[in-house]
Amino acid sequence: MSKEDPADTAGVGPRLRELREEKDLGLREVAKKAGVNHGYLSQLERGDVAQPAPAILQKLARGYDVPFPVLMDWAGYIESGLSANHERALSYLGEEIDDKELELVRAFLDAIRSQGATFSLASLDGELPGEELARIRRYVLALLRQADSLGEVPTPLGQVMEAAELVAAGEMTLHAEERRKLRHRFGDLVDQVWSKLQGAIHFRAREVWINPEMYPLRKRFVLGHEIGHYVLPEHRELFAYLDDKKRLRPDIRDLYERQANQAAIELLAQGDRLRREADDSPLTMDVIDGLAGRFRISMQATARRIVEETRQDCALAISFRGSSTGMLMPHHLYCSESFEKRFRWKMTGSAETLIRQSLAAAIEGAEQYEPLLVTDSHGRGSALAVDAVQTPRAVLVLFRALPTRSRILQRPHSWSSAPATTVTH
Ligand SMILES: [Zn+2]
Structure with a gap:
């Protein structure tokens, strides 16, 4: 152009x-x-x-x-013109293609273009600033309220979509013939990309598409993600502005994907409700498993969400399995605010060996874990309870700081402690 x-x-x-x-x-x-x-x-x-x-x-x-997308365009966040991939593919597919197919192919090509940048908990791990998290929560809670489903567990996503006036348009399908043609052109990439392409939203038609090959909890998350794009006004405005010739710069697209993931988990966790329920008892994998079932969120996403929000001193290491190979990928570490303050695992990377050993033990299928003795950032000794679980998609290890004897002794002097006879939840 x-x-x-x-x-x-x-x-x-x-x-x-x-x-x-x-x-x-x-x-x-x-x-x-x-x-x-x-x-x-x-x-x-x-x-x-x-x-x-x-x-x-x-x-x-x-x-x-001025419309926000126009400013994004002026500032260079939107790229124009078809990518080489788009052009090649469209010329190959020709003009005898109906709107639905075109929509699918576009989504498909976007995924090809962005390669690994399709969203998933494993691949889009960047953290969002606190102010951003609070803003996303406000929009999600407002939508839940509007859908009259605030506090309803598991979140009734159909009802939420109705309130957002979104239509579940159906499942994205790739017929054998289409797949064969695309394979002829793009080779194995077709299947790789297809497995990564989980959902799409068509902003003008207010339609949401879901890949039927996903397992049910993943579908819920993806639906939440697409609703997330819709509930965030700048996404709505920006995506409606994009067309065949305009696309978001890849770094901004990644940011928007992370924001939509955040909105999805807010929606499924009902704001801080999941966290509050988790903080009713000392955190263990059993507690997480129970809540994952109740909220209908995957074990991985539930564990991560709780650890990121809990008031307890906890850390979580997750190692995902590659979708095609089943091989475990390098782990991610999540720490609660109070845990990181006390142990600085993320900042210093000091627990890497220990984490890898714990993951290895979990993979071996250890039944019981001895508490780990570690030192906090002030050089004080602490004990960590270790708990682990393997799912078909990941291995998870949870670390929870156990109260130390000296802390128990100090408790009666603490201004915040409740009288011994009162039990609060
Ligand atoms: Zn998205």
Whole structure:
């Protein structure tokens, strides 16, 4: 595509200034409306800010009264033109293709283009900032309330979709003939990608598509993920803006996939409800298993969610199995806030050997685990209870700090302790 507009090369700042002058708005006025510092805005308009973050652009969209996707485009977050893969594939498939097939092929090609970037707990592990997590939770809880299903366990996803006015359009299917054609063109990649392609949402038609080959809990998660895209307003706006010729830059796409995953778990866990139920008793794999069944969330996702939110001192190591090979992949480590504060496993990486040994024991099928004696970041000795489980998709090891004798002795002096006769839950 040729860049006909000279402002194209000038970036988002000068274009915004032009726009503001056209609308006869003052810099301070716009800054106030956007909730952005006016000094920053003046730098931006001068072209001194190379690429404002998407979250800033969202605010600016309000201030300048321009659609958010347009600003994303101006800032270079949206790529235009078909990728080589798209072009090759579309020319191969020809024009005798109906809308449904086209939709499928598009989703398929997106997955091919982004390779491993399709979402899954294993591949999209980046953490989101706390402010972002809180914002996502607000949107999800509002939708649950609107669907009259706040606090209902397991979350009735059909009811939630209805409230969001989304239609379960059906299952994405790839007929033998289509698959054969695609295989002819793309080889084994077709099956690899197909197994990764789990769901799709068509924003304009408000349709959600699900890959039927997934196991039921995975389907629930994927449905939650697609609802997540819909419930986050900037996703809705942005995805509706994209078409055959416009696509999100891969790094932004990854970010959006992580946000949709976060929305999915918020939806399934009913905000902090899962965490509150988990904190009723000392955390063990049995407790996690029971809650996973009750909330209808996979063991892996339940364990991760609880450990990330719990008030208990816990850490979780998960090693996923490769979907095609079944081989275990390098583990991920999740620590509760209080655990990380006390032991600094994530920050220092000091427990790597210990974690690998525990995973190895779990794979061997150890029935019982001796408590581990470790030192915290202040050099104090502590004991960790170890618990593990193997699922068809992963091996999980849970570490929970046991109360030390000195802490028990200190408890009566602590201002926060309840009188011995009161039991609170
Ligand atoms: Zn997605």
